[in-house]
Amino acid sequence: MACVTRVVIIGGGPGGYEAALVAAQLGAEVTVVDRDGLGGASVLTDCVPSKTLIATAEVMTAFDSSYEELGIVATSGMPHAGRAARVMGVDLGRVNHRVKGLALAQSHDITTAVTRAGVRVVRGRGRLEPGQAPDGSRRVTVTAADGSTRTLVADGVLVATGGHPREIPDARPDGERILNWTQLYDLDELPEKLIVVGSGVTGAEFAGAYQSLGSEVTLVSSRDRVLPGEDPDAATVLEDVFRRRGMKVMARSRARSAKRTGDRVEVTLADGRVITGTHCLMAVGAIPNTSGAGLEEAGVELTDSGHIRTDGVSRTTAPGVYAAGDCTGVFALASVAAMQGRIAMYHLLGESVTPLNLKTVSANVFTDPEIATVGHTQADVDNGLIDARVVTLPLRRNPRAKMQGIRDGFVKIFCRPGTGIVIGGVVVSPRASELIHPVSIAIDGNLTVERVARAFTVYPSLSGSIAETARQLHGHGL
CATH class of the missing domain: 3.50.50.60 (FAD/NAD(P)-binding domain)
Known part of the structure; x- marks a missing residue:
């Protein structure tokens, strides 16, 4: 050659x-x-800018969700602790300029x-x-x-x-009120009421980000749940978090059209219902x-x-x-x-x-909490494509998670029966994209849960839950 x-x-x-x-x-x-x-x-328009936007949203969420529990007192003109008003706001124009x-x-x-x-x-x-x-x-x-x-x-x-971006014939983006994900970064003001059509990775990431930034978000999903292609337990955690934070999640609701009416957007669903917002993001695939x-x-x-x-x-x-x-x-x-x-x-x-x-590719959904996966999945096990032992450990048991006020998330590891070789994993957590790496190494190196369990972890640390999950799998008589 x-x-x-x-x-x-x-x-x-x-x-x-x-x-x-x-x-x-x-x-x-x-x-x-x-x-x-x-x-x-x-x-230019996808991974780098979206994750930069999400980085700002993460700061907002982390502060909003835990400042009172951690003993942080709002002062200098901010709302007093205990009031319903929000402690922080965001200048979307400056955010998008940085993006x-x-x-x-x-x-x-x-x-x-x-x-x-x-x-x-x-x-x-x-x-x-x-x-x-x-x-x-x-x-x-x-x-x-x-x-x-x-x-x-x-x-x-x-x-x-x-x-x-894929488009729906009756919901063409105009770059002002009806948008695809490449056009969001031209907004100077935060959408008051954002309708997100599509509950895949892109839709979920932007819905979560804009909710954290302060928008009132409605997520329209044609499927039974958010993130239909992801681990079902992880998707359930994320959907519960979305709803608890005030997002309106509309399952089994297919959007038929979107049109502008002045400074509003009307999204018509297949069953005839009409949703109204100030902006609409079309995230219906590529x-x-x-x-x-x-x-x-x-x-x-x-x-x-x-x-x-x-x-x-x-x-x-x-x-x-x-x-x-x-x-x-x-x-x-x-x-x-x-x-x-x-x-x-x-x-x-x-x-x-x-x-x-x-099967060695690790992937991450940059929501809050993040969802990271690698290797074989729960669907592979449920559909009989692979025989595996599975252990799921809720993150709320982790001491570092308690210290940081983290309640949502888990670590799930799949291994072969008998040999205990790690073949898959799911992490739902803040910075799950970082925590999945030890599981990726285990899969790539054909390591057993015993080997993963024996490796030292820092105490206290979120990664300790990975070792503990491996210990529980090993302790099941493999």
Whole structure:
């Protein structure tokens, strides 16, 4: 594979720029075709900005939920302890100014790292041309913003074009009152009454964040519960927290349309009910950016949903063409996109590579509390796909949780009967995204619950609950 030296990457998100760095390190001539800025939607309109917004919301929630219990007294013009009025407020304009500033700064840092590695960045929209030359190379046509075109020749192509928000025909975002998640950061004032349509990860995260920031939130879910794709026990905890904090959660309620009426928004449900708010966030999924990219004409097979079919090393059905990220329909996570891109380049350039193993992928829902998962799930156990022992330990028993006023959450670990090898875990807690890592290491290293239980933890610490859950599993006669 030494002859493979020219690599063209269409898309500059995590799958694209991580692949570019690997390919450059391996000595390839790398060109990234990017339209909006390196980092892609993950950095500019999705992961980085949303988690920056949520960081502010976390501070608000942590203070609101525990300041009285922790003995913090409101003074200097703030409401007196015991009054119903809120202690803190938020300037959404300043919050969003910081959000967009950090996103641009992160994109700039990525661009600097990529160009410093010797990667060429070309602005424009990339299209894969059909057919291969006799030497196996492929052509990519780049159309710039001014309409001019140029052709790039590549020995290998990586498609990492990402996705965009799905829309309902009768609920088109206008960027002012009816919004998708890329438009929220242009708001200068906090929505008084926010209707969130969609109870998946994106809907739940923004519903929880805006409730914490001070909006009155109604969450419209077409399913039986919030986060239908997550661990049911974790989803129940989160929905209970949402309701306790004042959110109106409408289960089994499908939105049919949303329209503006002056400075209000009316959302009509399939059963005829009408909900009124000042703003509406449409969070009803995403569509892959695969249309118009010349993929099918070039021999790249797509699924019925428009995603690119790939194998474990990110190959598509077209020779010399790989794909990574949200356009593939594999876990819509920046970490997975980056891994897919790196694996693609290792494989393309002849390096040894291990195929993508989704059972070692850790994921997190950035609500409050957070929900982190890795490995096999409760659904796998309930549906008979895997035989496992399960122990769940409520977080309220943890001494550090008591000290911090944390009552909601748990640690759940799955292990193989007999051997006790850890095969899955769920953590529902503040900073669950940090706490899941020991479970991820255990799964990746085929560690037993005995090994996890033997490892020292700090006392007191939330991570102590992970060791205690492992001890309980080990103590069940494994």
